[in-house]
């Protein structure tokens with residue numbers, strides 16, 4: 001199992017490009033199951049999770065083709081099975097995203113029930129109940145969600161008890177081919193949901209309200225092929241900006257979208273960063289100064305994203321002052337805190353809040369990554385530490401950050417991958 005070895009103390013400087021958004025690419029790849037025509041998906045990030053989704057399509061008999069520009073063309077007309085096996089679902093929970101499309105187009109689906117994970121119990125009850133409201137017959141048996149429908153799904157008025165990103169995506173995809181109109185209230189407003197909606201509209205779906213908490217989808221008889229380019233990854237963007245702020249650096253990130261990062265950019269400004277933006281770039285300059293502590297609370301978009309919480313904890317760990325960070329989306333997303341304390345941070349967990357007292361410097365230590373964003377936060381902690389940090393279990397990071405050590409090297413960091 002590879003590890004990342006980081007020698008801290010370098011202030012990040014330079015320019016990098018941001019990849020396509022993982023959490024938009026995954027549902028978009030799943031949506032290709034909704035048509036027998038070819039869908040070309042461009043700007044896919046090179047990540048393990050994307051490979052897993054392509055493998056999942058492959059194991060159902062679909063043969064995605066990767067062209068010389070690493071775009072993927074999917075034609076699902078060769079599909080033979082409507083099943084997502086446990087072996088793949090256990091490595092990637094987002095496999096649940098094939099449930100809605102399979103059910104809507106083929107009238108049946110068997111998807112292994114995802115279990116809990118390092119950040120919380122993460123049930124999928126709302127995906128299931130919404131599809132049941134649309135007429136699906138669903139049982140959970142032998143560890144599998146077994147779903148079927150006689151004829152087409154039916155449009156329904158659905159109220160989501162909790163804002164759920166993949167839940168909204170699953171139901172929206174299913175509704176595109178349902179008979180009649182589906183209204184999803186308390187829908188997720190995340191930019192990735194909007195990106196999926198835009199792709200579905202390009203395939204011929206009739207959707208309105210994307211980006212608001214009420215989505216209206218009028219079912220059509222069929223969807224068609226198209227070419228779609230995945231939007232930039234806002235979490236990757238934010239992660240590099242925080243790394244630069246923590247190291248008192250000056251960087252420019254290109255091929256990104258400042259308009260979907262408002263909550264994060266505003267917190268970085270509070271931390272003392274000088275931020276400039278253009279249509280597709282963001283420049284952050286700390287002018288060599290130590291960041292100031294910030295307090296924040298995670299919540300669904302447009303509030304501060306849970307996927308950036310761990311990285312801000314790392315920033316606060318070396319900032320001037322004390323900041324509190326409250327996690328409201330997942331119940332167990334503070335695993336990075338104990339590792340940071342082993343590096344000399346002063347962080348106390350109080351229920352769903354952490355109180356972070358900034359220290360002058362962290363000290364490198366061997367640490368263990370527990371999930372994707374926690375891994376990113378430990379890398380940031382390593383970048384601001386004296387001496388050497390070794391981050392173990394970095395397979396988490398490869399699921400969601402494309403070439404992270406190369407991009408950090410481009411910004412001047414001393415980081416390398418070492419086989420164990």
Ligand code: EPU
Nearest residue numbers: 023094122123124125126127162163164165166329330372
């Ligand atoms: N929830 C339920 N029942 C459901 C669905 C969700 O109780 O049926 C709860 C969850 O347990 C959680 C909350 O609702 O407490 C929100 O979860 P959500 O369903 O929105 O999360 P998700 O769709 O499984 C996506 C991202 C996550 C991101 C969250 C929140 C993808 C593939 N994953 O997960 O991304 O943290 O939304 O924004 O889009 C990551 O990229 O590192 C990551 C974890």
